Amino acid sequence: MPHRIVHMLRAGGRGRRPVMLAIAGDSAAGKTTLTRGLVECLGADRMTAVCVDDYHRYDRAERRDKPFTALHPDCNYIEIMEQHLQLLSMGEPILKPVYDHSTGELVRPELVQPRDFVIVEGLLPLHTRLARACFDITVYLDPPERLRHQWKIQRDCAKRGYTPEQVRAELKRREPESAAYIRPQRRWADIVVRFAPVAGRTDPPDTPLSAELLLRPTIDHPELSDVLDDAEHRAMHLRLRRDTDGRPVDALHIHGYVPPEECQVVKKAIWERLGTGTTIPSSLGRLADGSTSDPLAITQLLLLYHLLDADRRQAA
C-alpha cells in the first residue's frame, strides 16, 4: 500500500455498545454471588460475565519466586485488561486469557463476545483510570474484614483444597497489597455494598445479613420514597451522611431481620419500576449455600435498575 490507511476498530459499524458494570472487591467479598443472580436474571444470551482475575501474568508456580501476591498490579497484565475492557465496551470480541484456579495454571484463552450487558468482576477492575472509563456503573463490595476472612476460609477449604491455617497465612501475606491496591478502589465506585449483621441486635443465627449501600451522586439512582422507611415499610431506609473521607453520600439500609412479606413489597416496587412486565425471578437473592437473602435480592434489583436504565438511555 502506498500510504498507511488510518484504520479504526470497527466499533462504529456494529450497532449498540454494551452496558458495562464493574464489580470490584477483595477475594471472597461476594463478587461471584452478586454476579450470578444478575446473569441468571437477564439470561446468558443478553449478559456476558468476565472475571478479570484471569489476567494473571504468572502461574502459581512462577508466583512462588515473586516478591508480591496475585493482588499486585505487577502480577497482572493490567494493560491488556484495560485494552480488553475498552474492546468489550466498544462491542468488540476479545480472546480472554484463562487462569485455572484448580491447578493454578494459565491455559488456553477463550473467545468472549459482548452481549447487551457485560459484568466485569474481579480484584482490580477499577485500578486504573482507563479501566474505570470503560464502565457505566461501578460497584465495590466492602464486607467487614472479619466476615470476608470467614468466607474466604470456608470457600478455599471447601473448593480449593487448602487448610484454614494456609488460608489465614495467605490473608496475612496479602494484607499490605489489599490495603495498597484493592481497598483504594472503593473510592471509585458509584455504589459501595456492605453486607453485615446490624450492630446491637440479637437476631437468630439464620437471619440474613443486612446490607448497607452507599449511593454516590455519580450516577442517577431510582426514586425510592414510596418504599422507604415509614409506618408501613421497615425493610429499607435512606440516610444522608458523610463517607469516611468526608464526602456526602446517601446510605441505603436494607434490613435482613424484616419478615419476607415486607421485603416482598419493596422488591415488587423496584421490579415494577424496571418495566419488564414479568414476575420477579427466583434467582435473585440466592446465596452460595442455596439459601436466599432479601437484602441481596434488593441489591441485585437496584443493579438491574441501573443496567436497564443505562441500556434504555443508550437506545434513546
Added chain:
Amino acid sequence: MPHRIVHMLRAGGRGRRPVMLAIAGDSAAGKTTLTRGLVECLGADRMTAVCVDDYHRYDRAERRDKPFTALHPDCNYIEIMEQHLQLLSMGEPILKPVYDHSTGELVRPELVQPRDFVIVEGLLPLHTRLARACFDITVYLDPPERLRHQWKIQRDCAKRGYTPEQVRAELKRREPESAAYIRPQRRWADIVVRFAPVAGRTDPPDTPLSAELLLRPTIDHPELSDVLDDAEHRAMHLRLRRDTDGRPVDALHIHGYVPPEECQVVKKAIWERLGTGTTIPSSLGRLADGSTSDPLAITQLLLLYHLLDADRRQAA
C-alpha cells in the same frame, strides 16, 4: 459515571507506529526462513515477529471432527487476528494465543510488544481487507507446488514426527482449501517471491535456487539500474511483463548460478542504499540447513530496503 466517556485506544499518545510487513504463503513455502534472516539482521530489540497460525480456533484433537483443515478461515479466529493486527499497527501490545505445533495443543498466551518493525507471517495474514489494511508492505511466497511439497515432507518428517505418506495425504486433503483461501492472497501482495531452479539449465545440484520477484506498482521499489543486467552484472535482470491475471508487473530475476563475487556487487549496492553504514550481516541468505543462498540474501535486502524506507517516511 454520569455519561459514558468516549474513549480511544491510546494509540495517539505512544509515539511512532511500527512498520508492518506481511509474509503470506502456504505451509512450508519458506516463510520462516525469509523472516529469520530479517529478524537477525535488524535485531530482536527492533523487530517483533508474529506467526498468525497461532490463531487456531481448535486444537489438533478437535480438528479431527471438523469438515475442514487448519487452512480454512473458519478454523481460525480471523476476527481476533484482525483485531490484534490493528492493535500492533497502532503500537499497542497484544496477548497473543499460542498453538504448540509439537503437541497440537492451544496453550497459555504470550505478551507481544510491537517494536519498530513487526513481521507477521503465516497462512492467512492477507485473507481479509481489514487485515491487509494493517500492513505497509505485503509479500506472498509462491514456490512451485512440486518444490513446496518436497520442503513440507522434509520438514514435517524431520521436525514434527510424520511419515512421508502422512504428509502427502495431508497435502492432498488441504489442496482445495489452499486453492480457495491461501493462493488468492497472492493477488494482494506488493511483492510475490518465487524461489525455483531456472528452467532449461543443468546446474550442479548444490546451485542455489534462483528467485523471481514480481514487484507490483503498489509500493515504490528502489531504483536498481546500476546493478541490473549488462556486460558486468549478470546476477539480476528486470523485465516488464504481464502477470497471470494480465496486470502489468516488473519481474526481477536473481540468478542462483552466478558466482558469489558478482552477487556480492549487487548485495553491496543495495546494502549501501540502506544507509546503515555497517557491513552486510552474515545472517542474510541463511537457509534452514545452514547453507547460504545469494538470491535469498538479495530478496531479504530488498525487503530491508522497504522496511527502512517506510520507517524513514513515518519519521519524516
